[in-house]
Amino acid sequence: MFEESAVIRWRKYTDRYRLIGNACKACGETYYPAKEQCPCGGKEFAAQQFSGKGRLLTFTEVKAAPEVFESKTPYVIGIVKLDEGPKVGAQICDANAGDLKIGQRVEAVFRKFYASGETGVLHYGTKFRPVF
């Protein structure tokens, strides 16, 4: 059983749970996840809370999944372009691939990622679902 360290994931709770990235103070470019160095050369950033609203850029259905996600198949993963700019790779939930369309509006929701086996920690974070 693949098991990522609970402590490593704990360090990402704030950005994973609440979609918080950062914005370069020099050029204003926004990032998710947060960056420490901007291509413009800027090294100073301010925390950026994203609205969670965006559009679906692309998606695919996963039928042969890594072990921790095997019980969840089939599920959809995709890339979402947030209204504030950044592109985020995430699971697209509450939808079958056949129901989705490129360019449609999606919104961030808090969902379970996976469980570390029968007795390990449960991992949560942000996924996206079609706006209804």
Place this chain on the structure above:
Amino acid sequence: MTAGIVGYGAYIPKYRIKAETIARVWGADTRRIVDGLGIQEKSVPGKDEDTATIAVEAARNALARALINPKDLGAIYVGSESHPYAVKPTAGIVGEAIGAGNHYTAADTEFACKAGTAALQMCMGLVQSGMIKYGLAIGADTSQAAPGDALEYSAAAGGAAFIVGSQESEWLAEIKDTCSFTSDTPDFWRRGLSPHPRHAGRFTGEPAYFKHVLQATKAMLDKTHLQPTDFDYAVFHMPNAKFPIAAAAKLGFKPEQYKDGLLVTAIGNTYSGCSPLGLTKVLDKARPGARILVVSYGSGSGSDAFVLEVKPLIEERRGLARRTEDYMKRKTYLEYAQYSKHMEEIH
């Protein structure tokens, strides 16, 4: 000192299974089941949903209506009988996900289907005493039922959240009063490591549900000097449709008072989320000045009764988050095998 609801929010997963789909698997008479329970279909959690994720979305909807800084929450209580962990609080997960900071007290509550209303009373006490500014009370469940058990037709998923505060100018509804009726009654239980609850069949009726709901309601009416006719809306816990309708009739409440909160026919019994969700559906509609009675029931057993009065501010706040009915209308039906996978009965 008084308390009121400054924000409320609902969440119901999109998946449904029809009673006839379940009945077909077990060779049961669909007509008899639907007529007996009054439940056409029930909500089912997504494969990535549990009590914590349901609680978070309900809480975010409550915050959207309350327009408060989540860091001003002094308490978070999550009531459920399906907390994701046996030991590790759902309330802390919710606090992190809504950005409540760290300066709040928190705990998970459990009292079968009334853990959410118990949480609401705890928040009222803390707010009324001046210990905290705002408290967040949530009732949420992904309730379990053994395959083939009668509970399988009703055990559903959903939740509701309420932010309680003491500033009258912020109230969407005042909580005028509350009282409870509690006893030691073995009508329904789940032992520590059992995956599914057990129940005492017909014993869940008269000595359990009806005794506690009726006594709590009568005590509430006596305490507030109110009559059933003084209420615009009444919400009684809904393990099925038959029980709350019978309780309402015994107490002298009319269908027009309870029909708006009676969502069990469409989504099943969401356990700790059940009467709280009935209240959110009423708050989505009630006009300022409307008086609401809410009476929960938790097996084991107990009932919490509340009298609320809707305030004018609700008119401009209710549209700031999705209404309960928005979630009720959004649905995808599952076949029984898919349902079993969602409930992790098969992997």
